[in-house]
Amino acid sequence: MGDMVLLSDVVAVSAEVAATSSRKAKTAAIAVLLRRLEPQEVAPATALLAGELPGGRAGVGWSTLSSLNVAPSREPRLTIGSVVETVDEVRAISGSGSAQRRAGALGGLLGEATGDEQSFLVRLFGGELRQGALEGVMVEAIAAAAEVRTEAVRRAFMLSGRLPATAEAALRGGEAALAEFRLELGRPIRPMLASPADTLDAALAELGECSVEHKLDGARIQVHRDGDEVRVYTRTLREITRNVAELVELVRGLDCRSVVLDGETLALDDAGRPRPFQETMARFGAQEQRAELLHPYFFDCLHLDGTDLLDRPLRDRLAALEQVAAGHRIPGVLTPPSEDAAAVFDDALARGHEGVVVKDLASPYAAGRRGKAWRKVKPEHTLDLVVLAAEWGHGRRRGYLSNLHLGARDPDGGPPIMVGKTFKGLTDELLAWQTEEFQQRSTGGDDWSVHLVPELVVEIELDGVQTSTRYPGGVALRFARVLRYRPDKDAAEADTIEAVREMLRGR
Ligand SMILES: Nc1ncnc2c1ncn2[C@@H]1O[C@H](COP(=O)(O)OP(=O)(O)OP(=O)(O)O)[C@@H](O)[C@H]1O
Structure with missing residues (x-):
């Protein structure tokens, strides 16, 4: 003092x-x-x-x-x-x-x-x-x-x-x-997240009564409506109202005065299968409107007609969702019985979705948290890692920034910890894009590589991890390949070094 x-x-x-x-x-x-x-x-x-x-x-x-x-x-x-x-x-x-x-x-x-x-x-x-x-x-x-x-x-x-x-x-x-901080219409809150479960049965056993829902491979949206005014936000709380006129129109047509809905949006092809995630994300950034319509799939209702529902159990929030947006809910089922859950999982995969999210019906909405009340179950494992640097390519890749240096997040807030490199899975289009993008984000480099501000997140598919004396976290990726960039995530949302180490135990 x-x-x-x-x-x-x-x-x-x-x-x-x-x-x-x-x-x-x-x-x-x-x-x-x-x-x-x-x-x-x-x-x-x-x-x-x-x-x-x-x-x-x-x-x-x-x-x-x-x-x-x-x-x-x-x-x-x-x-x-x-x-x-x-x-x-x-x-x-x-x-x-x-x-x-x-x-x-x-x-x-x-x-x-x-x-x-x-x-x-x-x-x-x-x-x-x-x-x-x-x-x-x-x-x-x-x-x-x-x-x-x-x-x-x-x-x-x-x-x-x-x-x-x-x-x-x-x-x-x-x-x-x-305690005076409240959910305010027009002020987005950070979305609740899921943590991984090994299998559907494990998630069901842990959670008791649940909602088992398709995990759609689209983009997260949070929609706030106050009277006729509708605003739409991304997972990182960026407002995209102007890019998604069809969603605004749809929510304006719902039978209510005010509502906050949480969900996923994506475009479908003629056969009703999801179009690639990149196309949905492009809509969020694009100036010009694309032809494909975005469809909303809502899975939560955080506010309805003057009542905040954040602290209510999911069971009540789903009842509110059913009341206000029955025709636009994400496909799913309430369990037990668990056979129904297995059928939803199979159906999700058959339709080209990622898997399911299993949610405890008794749980409140924990904004911004990756908690145990929501568990995602997918058939294969991926990691979201931060791009630390990239090396100039050889041969066919000459002139392009190619081999990526990948880092996992330090849960204590330090710089990302390198866990591996890869250039596999990079399409020509991605190579061209990242060569241009990386040079803008460069913090320096040398003849063979460019170092980046550690902020770009990329989703990596891998066969597993192994212990390593070469990398500072003591662990290295095995057969890593790039699945896609994740412009909807920032470095604070990348997977942690602990999540990578956990895979050592054969998960
Ligand atoms: N039914 C659903 N309930 C909740 N989230 C869903 C659902 N379907 C799709 N999602 C998407 O999954 C995300 C929740 O999973 P998670 O918390 O693991 O985020 P993530 O790290 O982006 O997941 P992933 O990288 O596996 O897509 C949400 O942000 C949302 O975009």
Whole structure:
């Protein structure tokens, strides 16, 4: 207490967190700093610790950043408040010559920063410090600093999607302030996720009464309707309302005043089979509308006509779904009996889907969590890994970035851990795409490879894993091949090194 927190304190804690692999040490370092902050510093300092610009992006490009070459100051003296002021100032600059004026304002800030602070600020503005993987640690640190239950912090974060606002509320008003976070129409919440089960029988045995549903290979959507206003969001909470007019129209036609629906969407071919996942994702990014219609397959209802259903058991949420969107539900069945579940699984595979998701009928909606209440069952195993680098190809692949270096997520928030390489499964189209894309995301390289900002996620099919002395995680992929890129996921959602190690045990 008493001594003022400086930017240099945040930078030091940030470095400490990056340097240790102990989750406990990370949490403690952040909590100690949070406790020292003045109330108005909590939100911006939390943003800085999470690698985000306080208040959101400021529109400064790498070319501006790399043009700044300012002599560092010797003594740390920048306060959190002065950083916030400059960020606001830079964000407000618009009109002609704005790049130059932004550079001027930033240059002024950097001139007051020490060398360490300068490199922190440059990486911060460049978006390089953003670390989804730290979210879990931050949630725990906020709980420790505010002396409240982690669960209360997690819930507020999931509903708001914003760590700074969550920290601010926790430290200002404790659990009572956190409990005020509600599901708001038009503000997407992070979707509930599933964890893998080895077999259908194992999932059924573990969960008791369940809903067994097709696992469609489409794209996750969350639809909010408030009166006539309909908004659609992706799994990463990006709004795509304008790209999916047919879904908006359909939900506007449902018989209700307000609703929040969770589901999957995909396009079908003439035979009614799912079109490739890439085509659905292309619709989410495309400016021009494509011909294939997207169909929604809803599997959850989080709000209906003024009533929040998040904390209700799935059984009740499915009843609400049946009431409001009966014709647009994902195919599935309630069990027992388990023969019915097996029939749904076979049917899903026969129709070209991935498998099934088995869901505990008694469970609430756990936003943002990969819990045990939803289990996915698939016939084969894949891993979602982060692309760390790529090597220039030879022969037929000359001139293309080809062999991918793949990393698994460090659950403690450190950089991804390399587990293998592959160029198998890459189509000519993907080779061309990644050659172009990687060079834009390059952080450097040498004659034979390009290193990337670790943010692209790729889904890898593999035969298994083996212990390895060559790779730092002690484990290497066997016969890995690229299935597809996962633009709907960021690095924080990649599989962890633990998930890879678990496969050693013959899963
Ligand atoms: N019936 C369903 N219930 C829930 N999710 C479903 C269902 N059908 C398809 N999905 C999709 O599966 C995802 C849930 O599986 P999981 O939590 O493992 O995500 P994932 O890692 O994207 O899965 P995968 O990589 O296996 O597709 C959801 O995000 C959703 O897009």
